[in-house]
Amino acid sequence: MATPVAPRRATGFRYVAGVPVDPRQVVEAYWAAADARDWEAFAALVAADVVYEVPQTRERVRGREAYRRFNAEYPGDWSVTVERVIGAGSEAVSWTRFEVGGEVMTGLCFFVLDDDGLIAHLSDFWPEPYDPPPGREHLVERW
Amino acid sequence: MATPVAPRRATGFRYVAGVPVDPRQVVEAYWAAADARDWEAFAALVAADVVYEVPQTRERVRGREAYRRFNAEYPGDWSVTVERVIGAGSEAVSWTRFEVGGEVMTGLCFFVLDDDGLIAHLSDFWPEPYDPPPGREHLVERW
Numbered sequence: 263m264a265t266p267v268a269p270r271r272a273t274g275f276r277y278v279a280g281v282p283v284d285p286r287q288v289v290e291a292y293w294a295a296a297d298a299r300d301w302e303a304f305a306a307l308v309a310a311d312v313v314y315e316v317p318q319t320r321e322r323v324r325g326r327e328a329y330r331r332f333n334a335e336y337p338g339d340w341s342v343t344v345e346r347v348i349g350a351g352s353e354a355v356s357w358t359r360f361e362v363g364g365e366v367m368t369g370l371c372f373f374v375l376d377d378d379g380l381i382a383h384l385s386d387f388w389p390e391p392y393d394p395p396p397g398r399e400h401l402v403e404r405w
Numbered sequence: 406m407a408t409p410v411a412p413r414r415a416t417g418f419r420y421v422a423g424v425p426v427d428p429r430q431v432v433e434a435y436w437a438a439a440d441a442r443d444w445e446a447f448a449a450l451v452a453a454d455v456v457y458e459v460p461q462t463r464e465r466v467r468g469r470e471a472y473r474r475f476n477a478e479y480p481g482d483w484s485v486t487v488e489r490v491i492g493a494g495s496e497a498v499s500w501t502r503f504e505v506g507g508e509v510m511t512g513l514c515f516f517v518l519d520d521d522g523l524i525a526h527l528s529d530f531w532p533e534p535y536d537p538p539p540g541r542e543h544l545v546e547r548w
Contacts, residue, residue: 317511319537321545332544346515350429350493357515357528368460370513370530372489372500385500387513389532394462401475402464 283379285349289356292373292381296333297342305330309380316386338362342369352376426522428492432499435516435524439476440485448473452523459529481505485512495519 277283288307295304305326314323314332323332340362347356358369368389376382394402420426431450438447448469457466457475466475483505490499501512511532519525537545 316537318532318534320534320548321537321541322548323544324546328544332541335541335544337540346496348491348493348496348498348515350491353489353491355491355498368530370532372491387511387530387532388535389461389513389530390535391461391463392531392533394459394464397480398464398475398478401466401471401478403467405463405465 278379283375285352285354285373285375286347288375288379288381289347289349289354289373290344293342293344293356293358299334301330301334304333307381309376309378309382312380312382312384314384314386316388318387349373421522426518428495428497428516428518429490431518431522431524432490432492432497432516433487436485436487436499436501442477444473444477447476450524452519452521452525455523455525455527457527457529459531461530492516 292304292307295301295307308326308329310326311324312326312329314329315321323329340360343359343361345357345359347354349355352375354373354375356369356371356373358371360367360369370387370389372385372387373381374383394404435447435450438444438450451469451472453469454467455469455472457472458464466472483503486502486504488500488502490497492498495518497516497518499512499514499516501514503510503512513530513532515528515530516524517526537547
């Protein structure tokens with residue numbers, strides 16, 4: 263993945279060794295590696311200077327090795343399933359279902375790829391359930 | 406926007422009267438109409454049988470008129486700014502900054518377009534701040 267790259271084309275696609283990088287495939291491979299605990303494959307998908315951010319907690323992890331450890335050390339017998347991926351050019355987003363200890367969480371992660379097709383930046387969100395505000399019951403159903 | 410459409414092409418793009426619909430432009434127009442309180446333009450971008458869902462509260466709104474009212478009646482002197490839009494084929498996602506009463510919230514919304522290029526489904530998330538879990542301070546910085 264680290265071969266020299268052609269300049270970015272007007273299509274917005276990233277090229278590695280002349281082959282366009284589909285950001286959706288990168289994100290699918292990223293989650294497959296995570297779910298398989300294949301931390302070598304996982305680390306190979308991210309840039310050496312990757313930056314991972316959790317806007318909700320204002321946490322940031324810098325660098326491939328710290329980011330690999332951050333994930334490899336994540337506690338619990340979790341599993342992750344990809345619900346939806348949208349990608350175009352150098353950007354993508356994933357909607358995942360994260361299961362740990364009988365709990366199900368939703369993960370929403372925005373990815374930016376660098377010119378090598380590697381993941382250079384992640385913004386990771388974990389929206390949690392909350393009670394609906396009052397006053398809109400006349401327009402809303404619940405499930 | 407409601408003229409007959411050609412069948413969906415293999416590119417994944419939606420066509421309306423032979424012109425490909427860029428889902429990012431639809432989403433940008435949607436947020437511009439919302440921020441301007443132009444509820445006529447807003448309603449014209451969504452399908453008659455639009456379904457809006459808030460997975461965190463398990464709320465659902467069905468139909469263009471109910472959805473227009475849901476938004477038009479939303480309380481407070483709010484404003485919305487688009488931070489990021491990713492779109493491809495019939496799908497898109499927006500990351501918005503929502504300001505109301507001095508508070509800033511992050512909105513993440515997934516869109517699905519129908520064959521007319523109209524917004525047929527929305528999954529709307531509002532991730533809120535939370536305290537970081539302990540045990541990863543050695544890998545994380547805060548901002």
